[in-house]
Amino acid sequence: MAKETLLLTIGVLGGTGKEGKGLAYRWAKAGYQVLIGSRYSEKAVTAASEIMELLEGESSVVGTTNQEAAGQANIVVVTVPYSGHRELLENVREALNGKLVIDTTVPLVPPKVSKVQMPPAGSAAQEAKEILGENVEVVAAFQNVSYEYLLGDEDIACDVLVTGSSKKARQEALTLVEAAGLVGWDAGPIENSVVVEGLTSVLININKQYGSTHAGIKITGAQKPSGS
Amino acid sequence: MAKETLLLTIGVLGGTGKEGKGLAYRWAKAGYQVLIGSRYSEKAVTAASEIMELLEGESSVVGTTNQEAAGQANIVVVTVPYSGHRELLENVREALNGKLVIDTTVPLVPPKVSKVQMPPAGSAAQEAKEILGENVEVVAAFQNVSYEYLLGDEDIACDVLVTGSSKKARQEALTLVEAAGLVGWDAGPIENSVVVEGLTSVLININKQYGSTHAGIKITGAQKPSGS
Numbered sequence: 155m156a157k158e159t160l161l162l163t164i165g166v167l168g169g170t171g172k173e174g175k176g177l178a179y180r181w182a183k184a185g186y187q188v189l190i191g192s193r194y195s196e197k198a199v200t201a202a203s204e205i206m207e208l209l210e211g212e213s214s215v216v217g218t219t220n221q222e223a224a225g226q227a228n229i230v231v232v233t234v235p236y237s238g239h240r241e242l243l244e245n246v247r248e249a250l251n252g253k254l255v256i257d258t259t260v261p262l263v264p265p266k267v268s269k270v271q272m273p274p275a276g277s278a279a280q281e282a283k284e285i286l287g288e289n290v291e292v293v294a295a296f297q298n299v300s301y302e303y304l305l306g307d308e309d310i311a312c313d314v315l316v317t318g319s320s321k322k323a324r325q326e327a328l329t330l331v332e333a334a335g336l337v338g339w340d341a342g343p344i345e346n347s348v349v350v351e352g353l354t355s356v357l358i359n360i361n362k363q364y365g366s367t368h369a370g371i372k373i374t375g376a377q378k379p380s381g382s
Numbered sequence: 383m384a385k386e387t388l389l390l391t392i393g394v395l396g397g398t399g400k401e402g403k404g405l406a407y408r409w410a411k412a413g414y415q416v417l418i419g420s421r422y423s424e425k426a427v428t429a430a431s432e433i434m435e436l437l438e439g440e441s442s443v444v445g446t447t448n449q450e451a452a453g454q455a456n457i458v459v460v461t462v463p464y465s466g467h468r469e470l471l472e473n474v475r476e477a478l479n480g481k482l483v484i485d486t487t488v489p490l491v492p493p494k495v496s497k498v499q500m501p502p503a504g505s506a507a508q509e510a511k512e513i514l515g516e517n518v519e520v521v522a523a524f525q526n527v528s529y530e531y532l533l534g535d536e537d538i539a540c541d542v543l544v545t546g547s548s549k550k551a552r553q554e555a556l557t558l559v560e561a562a563g564l565v566g567w568d569a570g571p572i573e574n575s576v577v578v579e580g581l582t583s584v585l586i587n588i589n590k591q592y593g594s595t596h597a598g599i600k601i602t603g604a605q606k607p608s609g610s
Contacts, residue, residue, distance in 0.1 A: 270574045300603075311602040315584060342587035346498045349584050352577040356543060357601075359570035366604035373585075374539040375528075376594035 164330070165227025167191040167220045167242060168234030170201040173258060176304025177231060177296065179205045180334035182213035189216050191223030198223075208305065224249035229330070231256045232282070239278060243285045250290050256327050257282045258296040260354040268359040270352040277347035283319055293318030293327040294347040297354050299336065300368040307335075312370025315341035315350045339373055391415040392558070393455025395448045395470060396462030398429040401486060404532025405459060405524065407433045408562035410441035417444050419451030426451075436533065452477035457558070459484045460510070467506060471513045478518050484555050485510045486524040488582045496587040498580040505575035511547055521546030521555040522575040525582050527564065528596040535563075540598025543569035543578045567601050 164181050166174045169190035178188045182205060190205075192198035198217030205215045224230055224246035230253055234242050239259050243250075259278040263271040275281035279294035286292060295316045303310045314331045316338050318324040324340050331338030341350060353371065360369040392409050394402045397418035410416045410433060418433075420426035426445030433443045452458050452474035458481055462470050467487050471478075487506040491499040503509035507522035514520060523544045531538045542559045544566050546552040552568050559566030569578060581599065588597040 269571050270576055272576075317584075339588050340591045341584045343497050346580065346584055346587070348498055348500075349577050349580040352574065352580075356545075356569045356574055356577050359574070360567050360601060360604050363568045364604045364606060369604040370602045372600045372602050373588060374598045374600050376588050376592045376597040378592060 161185070161187050162229065163187040163189060163227045165189045165191055165223035165230045167223055167230060167232050167246065168238065169223075169231075170197045171233060171235075172305070173296070173301045174231075174233035175201055175205060176301045177233065177258075177334060178202075178215055179208060179305055181330065182209055182215045184333040185213075186333065187214045187216075189218055189223040189227055191218060191220035193220060195219045195222075220246055221249060227253070229254045229256065229326070231258065233258050235259075236261045236278060240281065240285065243282055247286060250286055252289055254291045254293065254323055254326055255282060255286060256293045256295055256330065258294075260297045260351050262355065268355050268362060270348075270355045272348055272352065276345065277351050279317065279344055279347035279351070283344060291319050291323035292344060293323050294344070294350050295327050295331060295338070297351050298357060298370055300370065303368075304334070310336055310370075311372065312336075312368075313373050314338040315353070317341045317344055317346040317350050319344045337373075337378070339376075339378075389413070389415045390457065391417060391455045393417045393419055393451035393458045395419040395451055395458060395460050395474065396466065397451070397459075398425045399461060399463075400533070401524070401529045402459075402461035403429055403433060404529045405461065405486075405562060406430075406443055407436060407533055409558065410437055410443045411439075412561040413441075414561065415442045415444075417446055417451040417455055419446060419448035421448060423447045423450075448474055449477060455481070457482045457484065457554070459486065461486050463487075464489045464506060468509065468513065471510055475514060478514055480517055482519045482521065482551055482554055483510060483514060484521045484523055484558065486522075488525045488579050490583065496583050496590060498576075498583045500576055500580065504573065505579050507545065507572055507575035507579070511572060519547050519551035520572060521551050522572070522578050523555050523559060523566070525579050526585060526598055528598065531596070532562070538564055538598075539600065540564075540596075541601050542566040543581070545569045545572055545574040545578050547572045565601075565606070567604075567606075
């Protein structure tokens, strides 16, 4: 028990989709305790056992409700479709007080998903910040990664741009990007989230125009101190 | 004379800055006729002769006023700082009727240039489209390239994302991107310009955080038909 309390717990809300499962798999493999949250805890339990099977090890992935996952985790990752974004955040608002929230949401507006259409707040991450208030740090990340790849162990040729409400929050999120085996970059204040989220529509457009399925981006001309 | 009228003429407005001179150099080298425009034609004449010296050949680069360049060119490229964007476009509006305008402007708001701050239209390109009206196609491109490199002949490790008011306009612009020796991608409708323009602030932020000077982006996971 004492050992467990030393470990950082990541709660992946809406974690039964492929985005959430892929990230949960990578973080559990890296040694984090992961809580998968869902509106229906049975779905989360099933997703958690699927991941535990893939890991074949001593990793810790537990399925529960979004409310429980939000309450018990140190860092909370939001992986719901944009249509459920506001409702989820309003429901778990109290439990997130004082925590770091990593928002992976892309505010796509079907059917025109290749056209950038941001909410009035400017981006999904800024909308989350508005809902959650001053006492919660919000970071945008992981919008452009092809999640199919996360459940495997291959290298992913797409960097992760990290924007957020403080430099400290961005740095904490960058640690989790690297723990997931990806290259992350501090891409600036939360107002820059429109670029990171909107890039998904640009990449969807490139896939459509050039017949690709997993277009991504790499930063060139800059080097990270650790070389990762 | 007959030969000349067969060639496409590119007018580079505000072309005495390093952005404009770099693009003018590359297009002149590729065989296009280039008109460099400036508020002061003497400055444009000087810039044109500097480029002609670099080219040492039969290329055609002529300096003139913005008004003349806009009127005589088939395709017009805007390379002014954002502070002069609206005034320039309003001044040459009549001359641009029916033409393709490639807008390279990044709406940076000093001193916070690492923070995305778009004009009410959504982006500089959308603002240009509002000013120029239905009969002018507007494309956004070249915002993220380090212009110092354009006046040399080395490879530039930064792709060009092209957004614009029609697919045909984006394709015409992509031809000019390739003529300048760069790799371009159709990044979708003009509403996506916020991503392309805003990416400049993200790259400025990366330069600041990681001590680089020329951060750029490359598209991964997709291939262009011509392999360029």
